[in-house]
Amino acid sequence: MQGPGIAWYLGISAFLFGTGALGVLLRRNPIIVLLSLEIMLNGGNLALIAFARHAGNGAGQIFALAVMAVAASEVCVGLGLVVAINRRRLALDVDKLSELRG
Amino acid sequence: MRDGAWLCLFAPLAGTIVILLGGTRIPRAVAGWISTASVFVAFGGATWAFFALRASNDRAGITYTAWTWLQSGSFKVGLSVLVDPLSTMMMLIVAGIGGLIVLYSIGYMDGDDEERRYFAYMSLFVFSMLLLVQGGNLLILLAGWGLVGLSSYLLIGFWHDRPSAVAAAKKAFIMNAVGDATMALAFFVLIFHSHSLEFGTSFATAAQLSPTAVNLVALGLLGGAAAKSAQIPLHTWLPDAMEGPTPVSALIHAATMVTAGVYLIARTHPIFEQARTVELVAAGMGALTLLVAGLIALVQTDIKRVIAYSTMSQIGYMFLGAGVGAYASGMFHLMTHAFFKALLFMAAGLVIHALSGEQDIRKMRGIGALMPWTKWAFLVGSLALVGVPPFAGFFSKDAIIAAALHDHWYGVILAGAGLVGAFLTGVYTFRLYFLVFPGEPSAFVREHHHAHHGQEGPLTMLVPVGVLAVLAVIGGWIQFSPFWHPLTNWLAPVAQTLGVAEPTNTQEAIASVLAVLLGLAGIGVAYALYGRGEASLAVPRLPAVQRTLEHKLYFDEAYDALFYRPAAAFASWLRRDFEEPVILATGPDLGEGALELGQGASRLQTGLLRTYVLFLGTGLAIVGVVFLVVR
């Protein structure tokens, strides 16, 4: 394989995962939280693809596609929730959303 | 023989159990009769065993084991009784005199609220003492030893609402416990080497022990004997034990329990013979005690305490005899002493009972005029105590002095002490007699004396006193060494008198004559000082000596300073500086710590989603570390 070894890709994947985790733990706006979650999922995807290439096994790429589909579904539902919260005139702040009313 | 022994042992126990189970359902007097009957049944059993032993060929005695409760390999121990000449002699004394005294108690304790408890304890005591003397192995001996101490404690503190009685009971028990500890240690050393608890095996190994070991064992046994028999230095509990009822003093602290020490030395004499030095120490201790006790008795003003110090002194004689090797003489004096000392205590009890509890002899002057029969009984006992022929004490005491005389130069010193003791005995005994009985009744006596239906006391009290008076006269006639000594012959198979302790006829004669003369001289001195009313000579005034004697040679004060005060100081230091700051404070500290922990933990519950996700993430990180490291 040309270029850097798998370990470098895994390093990037780790960084993405960590950054996404930091965002989830730190931000209060639910949209930003969802975006950080996307970062984490992409980090995982990168790791999957890297290992698929390393082992010459297609299962990693298939799994990455499945993850993509699941991420899409999850974003769909999550954004639906955000819209519904906004429609109820509640604050878009995960700290304040600790008791659901309505 | 076997059945007699078992009957003797268990009859008093049955008496105790019956009284305990009966409780308040049985009338008080009935409890007394149950107890008396049980002890007389024991006496019957003892007599039966005695005659059976006499008729059998096996004069060295037989051990009967009821059942074995501990068996491991070749090590067996069980409930076994030993029927041999020494134990049958003790059984007869304990059960016989015990029966008489329990009978006496029926009259003495009549009207007391807790009579039933008293008689249960008395039966328990007789059982314990019989267990001790009949014990067939070291374990049973030790069990009986401990039970006797317990019964003594219970009976001394019988009137438990009197603080002085309670304190005296504790003192007796603690001093006995000191002796018990040394004795138990001695037994452990013995068992360690012999791997057996049987008497014969243990004693046989004594010959193979190193000198240090056998000396330690003998010292331990001596410690136990000294504590139980109130010899110096473990003697201070006996005068205080007079807080108990008079029959208790008669039975436990004159006739039986305090003689257990002498019995122990006679029983374990093979060990002592291996540690001859310790045996001579025992003799010296006895000599010292008999002198000191005699001196202290000269200044006592409580009638029971005079007799108590007299007991201490006479047991000193017994230790002296057993210590030089004259076991038979020691046991003989034990027997005669039991007769006349119990007699003296019971006669004193008649006086106390008639004066409604007064015990100060300075107030009792002249009571003999109102209680003549008691006076004669007391006189008989006193003469026997001093050793005037033909009363009982003469035969036994002189044999001891003579035996000591034979035993090297050391024995001569001991014999000399014994003779001085005989003089002192005369003085203090007849000081007591002359102060209390003869002469015109004092005002106090006239006011407080009350007769019992015209008699000096109830029949249950008078009969035992009479029986003992007769025994005090004739009891010594069983042995008049060297001419006629069936008792020594009887005890020979188990307690052979040592060769060094067999006096020649000349020494016997010298000892007897000197002892009698000194005794009579003592009586004379007492008469001169106390016996002639206003015409008496003035008692010599030596204030320092008098004070020292009145304080019992400051033994109590010394023990208080040496043992009690440091222990009490240590205990209060511990409470102040250790228990309160460390232990008591730990409790609240623990509680506060738990509260703080809880409060800290509750701050983790922020209610925010982000926090819980954080915990997830942290957990993930930790699991990752674990996998990295462990993999």
Add this chain to the structure above:
Amino acid sequence: MILASAGNILVWIVWVGAGFACLASGVAVVSFRNPFYSALALIGNLGSLAVLYLLLSAEFVAAAQVLVYAGAVMVMFLFVIAYIGPRMETPWAGGPNWQSIAAVLAAGSIFLEIIVAVALKAGGRLSHSDHVNATFGTPGWIGRLFLTDHLLAFEITSIVLLIAAVGGVILGSHTKRAT
């Protein structure tokens, strides 16, 4: 590891560029206060990831990433952000003090652990990748795998998508009120 060939150097340059863009956009997503900017940063992230996938011989996945993720999911995000309006929010404020520090620590430790785990194996099993043939990663190859070896995954994924679509519609619809 570094071969002296022009192709290889080109791959390295592309890798460095794409990697850097990926990392920078990732940090940007969590740092911006305006969610609109964060979403744009995420699009950049997805693009650079697609380049990395191409380097890893995963052409179909790269294409799907751009079409599906960047094209559909991000558009949906931008629609919702536009609908909700501007919400500014500072990253570090709010919550208990220890939350922020602990969050950095937790995330940092996770990152470090993965790096350590990878580094331990970097010289060993991870050093030589298998040689793959030219069909690896092509759409035909993926499709064949979907319909043969991983049919179950394929079907279940489609069911999940259906459920999500239904859920999204329900969540987003107006509730009927009686006037």
